[in-house]
Amino acid sequence: MRAETRHQLKQDAFSRVTIGAAEKTAHWTVEHRSTIIISAVVAIVVIVAVVGGWFYLSAQDEKAILDLSQAVRTLDTPLRPAGTPAQPDFPTFESAKERSEAAKKQFQAIVDKYPHTRTADMAHYFLGVTAAQLSDNAAAERNFKEVVSSGSRDVSAVAKFALASLYGQTNRTKEAIALYQELINKPTTSVSKVTAQLQLAELYQNSNQPLDAKRTYETIKKENPASEAGQLATQKLAELK
Numbered sequence: 001m002r003a004e005t006r007h008q009l010k011q012d013a014f015s016r017v018t019i020g021a022a023e024k025t026a027h028w029t030v031e032h033r034s035t036i037i038i039s040a041v042v043a044i045v046v047i048v049a050v051v052g053g054w055f056y057l058s059a060q061d062e063k064a065i066l067d068l069s070q071a072v073r074t075l076d077t078p079l080r081p082a083g084t085p086a087q088p089d090f091p092t093f094e095s096a097k098e099r100s101e102a103a104k105k106q107f108q109a110i111v112d113k114y115p116h117t118r119t120a121d122m123a124h125y126f127l128g129v130t131a132a133q134l135s136d137n138a139a140a141e142r143n144f145k146e147v148v149s150s151g152s153r154d155v156s157a158v159a160k161f162a163l164a165s166l167y168g169q170t171n172r173t174k175e176a177i178a179l180y181q182e183l184i185n186k187p188t189t190s191v192s193k194v195t196a197q198l199q200l201a202e203l204y205q206n207s208n209q210p211l212d213a214k215r216t217y218e219t220i221k222k223e224n225p226a227s228e229a230g231q232l233a234t235q236k237l238a239e240l241k
Contacts (some may be wrong), residue, residue, distance in 0.1 A: 064119035069226060071106035071126065075099065102219065104130040118155075121147055132153050132166055140166055157188040161196065168203045176203055194220060194229045201236065214240050 011052035079100055080092040093099035107130065110123035128143030144166065147159035164179035180203065197220050204213035217233040217240070225231035 051171040061114075061117060061119065062112040064117060067110050067113075068122060068126075068173070071103055071110065071123070074106055075103040075126070075130070078236045099161055100130045100133040103132070121150055121152070121155060125155060125162070127186065128159065128162060132162075137166060137170055154188050157183060157186075157191040159201070164199070168199075168206075173203065173207045194224055196225075198232065200231060201233070205240070206238070210240055 007182050042234075044099070053164065064226060077097065078092050079096060079150065080094060082094070086094075091100065104127060107123040107126045111120050111127065114123075124143050125147045128140045128147070131139035131143060137219070141163065143162040144159045148156050148163065150156075159181050160183060164176045167173070167176035169177065177200065180196050180200035183191050184193050184200065187193040187196070197216055200219065201213050201216035204210070204216060214237060217236045220233040221230050
């Protein structure tokens, strides 16, 4: 099989994983817009990997990407009902904690095996995701900050978005606001201006700052009159009256 053909097959396989994750995240977002969860960012960052052309020609980097796709699959593996035995041909986890711990080990192995690569930067991001899911906020913050300082512009923005979410959930509101403002002022492919605006408005609303929330929603409505974001802002404004 020609090298470029093998490479394309690997890329297609990874793309299927990322697209599936994106579809699930989009569905979740529609139904649960009032909640910010860090796992929603997972789909964004893996899509950035595809769009950004991070499929290197060297054998080692291809292996790193394949390892990353497998770790992402682990993070997306279904949970089985309590008391239900595991099925060898259908991978599942008994709990979200067990799943996060398994994925964390895989992401850490990528960091250890392929240091100083962009794939390692992505693995560091996911280490932050799994740490947050395991309630290890210090480790989550440390990994997100590392990606913010060393990753590409798009992945750095995703890590900054996740870090802002973490700060918002841990009552570090001023720090969260500052990060969302940075993302609004310098939007990227991975984190658009309106995405950061919506999360900032929600943060204001949840932290008892209704005037700031109202002002932000009004801006979103004005700048996105015909979009879903504009419609959501209109609904939120009605709630604030």
